[in-house]
Amino acid sequence: MLNVCLIGAGGVGTCAAYVLEKSMRCHVTAVLRSNYAVVQKEGFDIDSVDHGQIRGWKPHRVTPSLSSATTDQPYDFIVITTKAIPELAASLIPGLKPLITPSKTSLVLIQNGLAIEEPFASAFPETPVLSGLSMIGSRTTSPRTVFQEDPDQLRIGPYYHHVDSLQKSTQLDAARLFVETYSAGLSDTKSGAECVLAEDIIAARWRKLLWNGSFNTICAVTRMSVGEVLSSPGRTTLLEPAMREIAAIGTAAGYGDTVSEDVVQFLLHDTPDSSPFRPSMLVHLEKGQPLELDVILGAPLRVAREKGVSTPVLSQVYELLNVVQWHLLRRQTP
Amino acid sequence: MLNVCLIGAGGVGTCAAYVLEKSMRCHVTAVLRSNYAVVQKEGFDIDSVDHGQIRGWKPHRVTPSLSSATTDQPYDFIVITTKAIPELAASLIPGLKPLITPSKTSLVLIQNGLAIEEPFASAFPETPVLSGLSMIGSRTTSPRTVFQEDPDQLRIGPYYHHVDSLQKSTQLDAARLFVETYSAGLSDTKSGAECVLAEDIIAARWRKLLWNGSFNTICAVTRMSVGEVLSSPGRTTLLEPAMREIAAIGTAAGYGDTVSEDVVQFLLHDTPDSSPFRPSMLVHLEKGQPLELDVILGAPLRVAREKGVSTPVLSQVYELLNVVQWHLLRRQTP
Numbered sequence: 279m280l281n282v283c284l285i286g287a288g289g290v291g292t293c294a295a296y297v298l299e300k301s302m303r304c305h306v307t308a309v310l311r312s313n314y315a316v317v318q319k320e321g322f323d324i325d326s327v328d329h330g331q332i333r334g335w336k337p338h339r340v341t342p343s344l345s346s347a348t349t350d351q352p353y354d355f356i357v358i359t360t361k362a363i364p365e366l367a368a369s370l371i372p373g374l375k376p377l378i379t380p381s382k383t384s385l386v387l388i389q390n391g392l393a394i395e396e397p398f399a400s401a402f403p404e405t406p407v408l409s410g411l412s413m414i415g416s417r418t419t420s421p422r423t424v425f426q427e428d429p430d431q432l433r434i435g436p437y438y439h440h441v442d443s444l445q446k447s448t449q450l451d452a453a454r455l456f457v458e459t460y461s462a463g464l465s466d467t468k469s470g471a472e473c474v475l476a477e478d479i480i481a482a483r484w485r486k487l488l489w490n491g492s493f494n495t496i497c498a499v500t501r502m503s504v505g506e507v508l509s510s511p512g513r514t515t516l517l518e519p520a521m522r523e524i525a526a527i528g529t530a531a532g533y534g535d536t537v538s539e540d541v542v543q544f545l546l547h548d549t550p551d552s553s554p555f556r557p558s559m560l561v562h563l564e565k566g567q568p569l570e571l572d573v574i575l576g577a578p579l580r581v582a583r584e585k586g587v588s589t590p591v592l593s594q595v596y597e598l599l600n601v602v603q604w605h606l607l608r609r610q611t612p
Numbered sequence: 613m614l615n616v617c618l619i620g621a622g623g624v625g626t627c628a629a630y631v632l633e634k635s636m637r638c639h640v641t642a643v644l645r646s647n648y649a650v651v652q653k654e655g656f657d658i659d660s661v662d663h664g665q666i667r668g669w670k671p672h673r674v675t676p677s678l679s680s681a682t683t684d685q686p687y688d689f690i691v692i693t694t695k696a697i698p699e700l701a702a703s704l705i706p707g708l709k710p711l712i713t714p715s716k717t718s719l720v721l722i723q724n725g726l727a728i729e730e731p732f733a734s735a736f737p738e739t740p741v742l743s744g745l746s747m748i749g750s751r752t753t754s755p756r757t758v759f760q761e762d763p764d765q766l767r768i769g770p771y772y773h774h775v776d777s778l779q780k781s782t783q784l785d786a787a788r789l790f791v792e793t794y795s796a797g798l799s800d801t802k803s804g805a806e807c808v809l810a811e812d813i814i815a816a817r818w819r820k821l822l823w824n825g826s827f828n829t830i831c832a833v834t835r836m837s838v839g840e841v842l843s844s845p846g847r848t849t850l851l852e853p854a855m856r857e858i859a860a861i862g863t864a865a866g867y868g869d870t871v872s873e874d875v876v877q878f879l880l881h882d883t884p885d886s887s888p889f890r891p892s893m894l895v896h897l898e899k900g901q902p903l904e905l906d907v908i909l910g911a912p913l914r915v916a917r918e919k920g921v922s923t924p925v926l927s928q929v930y931e932l933l934n935v936v937q938w939h940l941l942r943r944q945t946p
Binding site for chain 2: 510511516594595598600
């Protein structure tokens with residue numbers, strides 16, 4: 279049995295923990311914070327398009343903190359499914375150290391945005407970092423209940439950070455093992471769920487960023503649903519230019535094929551004007567929670583500055599959301 | 613006695629009607645819409661830093677519509693104190709025609725923003741248009757109650773539109789008469805209220821726009837108070853650049869002395885970081901009412917385009933507020 283530690287049992291993380299245990303190839307230790315007591319007592323209820331109705335399910339082990347997640351058997355994978363916030367990553371790193379066994383453990387980041395791997399790769403240069411992108415449409419509906427609307431589509435690839443002592447093949451092998459294990463947990467689903475190896479995961483991140491950098495951010499600033507923005511004058515004055523700015527940055531970064539005009543056109547026309555979907559950043563804003571602003575806009579805008587790409591819309595949207603985020607965080611602090 | 617018709621009895625308009633009647637030199641006909649019945653029955657209650665507590669006050673006459681505001685004695689002044697919205701101006705103009713007596717009536721616009729005079733001057737080229745800027749801090753607290761926090765500071769000047777048949781002196785005389793009349797209504801106040809003649813009222817509009825184009829718009833997009841924006845990173849990333857863009861446009865339009873760096877510095881440091889003030893555009897947004905976006909940002913941005921002034925912050929703030937306004941108006945329409 280593989281030994282897995284999973285940090286961040288929200289919508290994505292709880293489903294991932296369930297799938298990994300369903301593979302019958304892992305034991306999962308889930309690190310829970312605010313919901314530890316209730317899950318320890320009653321387990322999770324999951325309503326899933328992939329797995330049906332699950333009641334009172336518990337991972338192999340739940341712990342209330344990183345420091346209580348230590349184990350005799352070294353971890354094969356530490357899966358991080360928290361929100362992608364630089365401050366949160368920085369605060370996790372010291373606690374991860376005792377959980378990582380050199381030449382054994384790999385980190386798996388299943389998170390939104392760009393450049394999320396960097397802090398982990400710098401802190402643990404000898405440890406393979408696997409980078410994962412999830413399309414799953416799952417969300418927590420209470421501290422112990424999760425609703426999953428769309429089939430689990432998970433892409434995993436090695437980050438390939440540049441360290442002589444860490445072979446590319448080691449990193450790729452780790453990614454393969456994780457994908458096989460996760461896929462085993464999806465083998466009995468009929469909803470189209472799949473976990474695939476994406477050797478160029480950074481390209482896939484740019485592809486997803488076309489949508490997240492434009493729709494997600496502009497819906498948040500305007501407090502409007504995807505369909506409302508698409509029906510509004512903002513479709514041509516904000517959304518399309520924003521998406522083309524992401525495409526221009528991605529092209530300058532060497533991912534022109536991935537963020538081509540064809541893809542932009544597809545994304546602009548794929549969603550109906552009637553869609554009531556409220557993207558994650560708007561949901562976080564409305565809940566008064568931190569936004570994934572740095573990994574969704576901050577990081578691509580740093581690339582834009584480095585490459586000299588002009589970003590008239592995104593720069594202002596970033597500054598406005600940065601102020602909104604400052605306001606959210608200030609209200610949280612007593 | 614002068615005969616005055618006043619359209620738009622909100623915070624500014626109700627106080628103006630009261631002052632004009634208090635002068636003992638006018639009869640005011642106030643055109644009321646939604647609050648006609650209640651004011652006709654019970655009058656206005658006004659709590660005013662200038663005039664104290666006034667209970668059950670009624671203008672000389674109230675009418676429920678423009679068409680019922682016709683009178684045997686021609687109007688000397690038609691005072692418009694509605695919100696400055698181009699669609700509203702356009703819808704008022706046909707109804708104003710029967711109320712205007714050539715060589716007798718002047719229009720007085722007491723409204724925010726830039727270029728508010730144009731539609732009236734084009735529709736009534738022979739009629740003097742007086743342009744007024746009010747600093748009064750008054751607001752309606754119910755359909756028949758008004759709260760006035762700051763002393764009434766009203767500047768009135770002729771718009772001087774270019775028509776051969778209308779003498780400059782005629783326009784200036786009309787402005788003088790209005791200022792004298794209004795001042796008579798303020799003569800017993802001790803709070804610092806005053807009505808003054810501003811021969812270059814357009815310069816005064818640019819001066820006020822420095823604040824309205826920056827603080828008012830950025831508080832609205834971010835849904836934050838003046839003090840919150842001032843304390844946030846947005847002070848340097850958004851507010852200061854936005855105000856300097858207005859200054860650059862005003863300078864290109866020939867008002868460089870009025871919108872100088874000294875004035876910018878004063879406005880940036882005049883308000884304490886602790887100010888809980890929520891500017892008008894934010895208040896309108898929160899009430900789901902139309903924003904004065906065109907006269908506060910649309911008009912100066914048209915000047916910017918004409919003069920080739922770069923407006924990276926204001927252009928995006930405008931587009932975002934334009935989308936928010938679209939959303940507000942769509943929700944109003946059944």
